[in-house]
Each structure stands twice: as structure tokens, then as C-alpha cells.
Amino acid sequence: MKKLGLIGGTGPESTVFYYKAVIDGVQRVAGPHTLPELTIESLSVFRVLDHCSRRDFDGLAAYLSDAITRLAGAGADVASLTALTPHIVFDRLRDASPIPLVSAVEATSDAIVNSGATRLALLGTEYTMTEDFFTGPLRAAGLDVVVPDAHDVTWIQDKIATELEYGVVRDDTRDGFVAIIERLRGEGAQQVILGCTELPLILDDDVSPLPCLDPVPIHARALVAAITD
Incomplete structure (x- = not known):
């Protein structure tokens, strides 16, 4: 089995999700007494968001590339990010990486294309919703993607940065997300992509007006396949 390296801390809550999901996935493939070799290089989500807010994508790529190099130095054979927003510079990271990288955007796009949905709503950080690194591949595959309006984008970014990244889940915030999804359903969306890895803290099929x-x-699953093939 190959050793996996993860860029964590972007944010901490989603890093925990990934850690458990990779372990569970490996044990389903290789048996309950098997654990993967795994190294986590924990960075700061707030530094990532600061780079994005200043559109300093060179600085963001350098910050993440240095961490990937450290993972390779720790013996990782394959690496990835535990957040979607940093995928804004994924192509640069892949070009510079000494080891293969597994893209969350590519894995998710492939799953969506195979799901049968034709019009999707996308929620995430401001940068995920307004840049094209996530929506571009979906639209290139012939899918329609709708995002919230500018007011809702600002509201969502604030709730992610000031609540969800700290693991804070509020009922009134959940109600706000539900109202936004309801508006996007009115625009014909059939599913909602939880395009920030902290959004599952507050949204799921039980509360969302659209399937999540x-x-x-x-x-x-793509990471498990990469290290167990």
C-alpha cells in the first residue's frame, strides 16, 4: 500500500472527516485490521483565505507547494488537499509536485457527470462560487451550474469563515442556508454541491430542500483507490 500525504488544517473540521473516511475506506478494501500509512501537514485555512482575498495566487501556490514537498520528504507516495478552495491553484500544484496529486474537483466532477443531474447549485467559499476552477469542468461537461447572488455569496463566506471553520453550528445559520438553497431550487437546480468541506457540518439531505x-x-474513495491499487 502506498503512503498518503494530506494537506490538513484548511480547515481542521474537514481534516478530521478525511482522516476517518480514508481509514474506513482502506479497511473496507483491505480488512478491519489494516490501517493506512498517512502523514498530515497541517496549514492554516485563514492564511489560505487571506491569499484568496488578495488574489495572491502565487503566494497561495507557494504556501501549498512547500507543504506538499514536506509530505514527499516524509515518504508520501501520493498527496492531496482536504479542502476545495485551495484547488483554485491545483494545476500549479500538480505541475510542481514531486509526487502525484489526487484532485477533489476532478473526482467530484466525474461523480456528478455520472449522477444524471443536469442543473446543479453550488455552495462554497466566495472563491469557489465566483471563480471557475470548479464550475468550469462541470459546464464543459454540459451541465448547468447556478450559484447564489452576490448578497448570498457574501453571507455564505462570512458564515464559513466566522462559524463553520471553528466548528460552530447555529440553527439560524442553517435556516439561512436552507433559504438560499430554496431560492436556487426555484432556479431549477436539482442537487446542491456542498463545495466547502465544512458545509456537511450544517447541511445534509434531512434539512436541505435539494439532495446534497x-x-x-x-x-x-479516490484517495483510497490511489493508495491501494
Whole structure:
């Protein structure tokens, strides 16, 4: 089995999701007494968001690339990110990486294309919703993607940065997300992509007006395949 390296801390809650999902996935493949070799390089989500807010994508790529190099130095054979927003510079990271990287956006896009949905709502950080690194591949595959309006984008970014990244889950915030999804359903969306890895803390099929597509288990399956093939 190959050793996996993960860039964690972007944010901490989703890093825990990934850690458990990879372990569970490996044990389903290799048996309950098997644990993967895994190293986590924990960075700061707030530094990632700061780079994005200043559109300092060179600085963001350097910050993440240095961490990937450290993972390779720790013996990782394959690496990945435990967040979607940093995928804004994924192509740069892949080009510079000394080891293969597994993209959450590519894994999720493939799953969506195979799901049969034709019009999807996308929630995430401001940068995931307004840049094209996530929506671009979906639209290129012939899918329609709708995102919230500018007011809702600002509201969502604030709730992610000031609540969910700290593991804070509030009922009134959940109600706000539900109202936004309801508006996107009115625009014809058939599913909602939880395009920030902290959103599953507050949204699931039980509360959402639309079925939720969570990239974390999809990406985790791709990571397990990468280290067990």
C-alpha cells in the first residue's frame, strides 16, 4: 500500500472527516485490521483565505507547494488537499509536485457527470462560487451550474469563515442556508454541491430542500483507490 500525504488544517473540521473516511475506506478494501500509512501537514485555512482575498495566487501556490514537498520528504507516495478552495491553484500544484496529486474537483466532477443531474447549485467559499476552477469542468461537461447572488455569496463566506471553520453550528445559520438553497431550487437546480468541506457540518439531505452532494466521501474513495491499487 502506498503512503498518503494530506494537506490538513484548511480547515481542521474537514481534516478530521478525511482522516476517518480514508481509514474506513482502506479497511473496507483491505480488512478491519489494516490501517493506512498517512502523514498530515497541517496549514492554516485563514492564511489560505487571506491569499484568496488578495488574489495572491502565487503566494497561495507557494504556501501549498512547500507543504506538499514536506509530505514527499516524509515518504508520501501520493498527496492531496482536504479542502476545495485551495484547488483554485491545483494545476500549479500538480505541475510542481514531486509526487502525484489526487484532485477533489476532478473526482467530484466525474461523480456528478455520472449522477444524471443536469442543473446543479453550488455552495462554497466566495472563491469557489465566483471563480471557475470548479464550475468550469462541470459546464464543459454540459451541465448547468447556478450559484447564489452576490448578497448570498457574501453571507455564505462570512458564515464559513466566522462559524463553520471553528466548528460552530447555529440553527439560524442553517435556516439561512436552507433559504438560499430554496431560492436556487426555484432556479431549477436539482442537487446542491456542498463545495466547502465544512458545509456537511450544517447541511445534509434531512434539512436541505435539494439532495446534497458531498465531495468528501467521493474524494476519499479516490484517495483510497490511489493508495491501494
